[in-house]
Amino acid sequence: MDLLRFITCGSVDDGKSTLIGRLLYDSKSILADQLEAVEKASKSRDRNAGADGKVDLALLTDGLRSEREQGITIDVAYRYFQTTARKFIIVDAPGHIQYTRNMVTGASNCQLAIVLIDARHGVVEQTRRHSLIASLLGIKHVVVAVNKMDLVGFSEDVFSNICIQYAELARKLTIPNITYIPLSALNGDNVVDASTNMLWYTGTTLLHHLETVTINEDESLLHGRLPVQLVIRPQTAELPDYRGYAGKITCGSFRVGEAVTVLPSGETSTVSRIESNETNVAEAHINQSVILHLADNIDVSRGDLIVPSVGQPVVSQDVEAMLCWMDTKAFSVGSKYVLQVGTAxxxxxxxxxxxxLNIETYEQIEDVDTLKLNDLARVVLRTAQPIAFDPYTQNRANGGAILIDETSNVTVGALMLAN
Structure with missing residues (x-):
């Protein structure tokens, strides 16, 4: 059974947390004690209980006390469930502009994005912002979920107009697969079960689309990449010559006898042995944690990248990238940071x-020398030592990076490397 990681995003109060709660509730993926706790919490909140005492499904994901008190999503929430067709990891992203950086971190490993749009308001700034981020992060599948259709009388014209608005926006982005679904997360229309209120809609329900969408795991077909996390050399009487390089394969595979290169030094060798779960294997693949042994005693340290000698990444000190700035302190030309790519x-x-980038028009604004919180921009960096990386559009695993503040050690920027 394969795994689909998807994120729900959009503007505040579009119903992201409620939609996730409805998915979990209607697919019977909630434990009895969880449901009981949510029912009690719903009754204690007068403004959400309502005359009919409906359960506030948003409380299934809004876990922080401050979220419950304010009725908003602040932190990125992760939920896990599965059906007979597929396993899922759901990422619930905040809708407020000040939490856009949370959305970036949540979406970085997702394969699909659900962009919620309030049927009463149509495409708004956060719709544009989150769609742009999804495009920059290389998410190839987007579901435009037009929510709260019950509040516009389940109007087909309203739905069609929003689809036209979003299609105009999407023409400026790189999103190859877009699906439009009208729904009501509060009442469950077209979430798990087909709606009887929108007979004009002949498409699939949201859950059926999530179960059947084709997600190509291209990372397994790429050239192997192993960021070295630890050099293991016990130097004991039992293992006097043991030298292994431990790490997790981020894409592709490695096999015994394969010619490899250690970057950024460029030294070469061959794989003499692969350990996985204390067992010697002939080949290891993406997402496996392994210990590689090389035929030659060459200089390898934490932060180095072991790759096949055929199909090597870029090695450079001059780096161009798309940046999402995530700090309240301004980003400016001349500033210094720590750049981390993998373990390097x-x-x-x-x-x-x-x-x-202008969030509203997607136009490029030139002659800029500073950036503020949540700004998106193209930047040029110069590193103290050469780094090995792939362009993000070709390899998300080895093309993503972060900037770290040298004094506070706080992550202040997310990068999609370009050259």
């Missing part, structure tokens, strides 16, 4: 900001 860390300085 190096100091870097900001050389230039070629342009900033």
């Amino acid at each position: 860390r190096t100091r870097c300085s900001v050389r230039a900001i070629p342009y900033q």
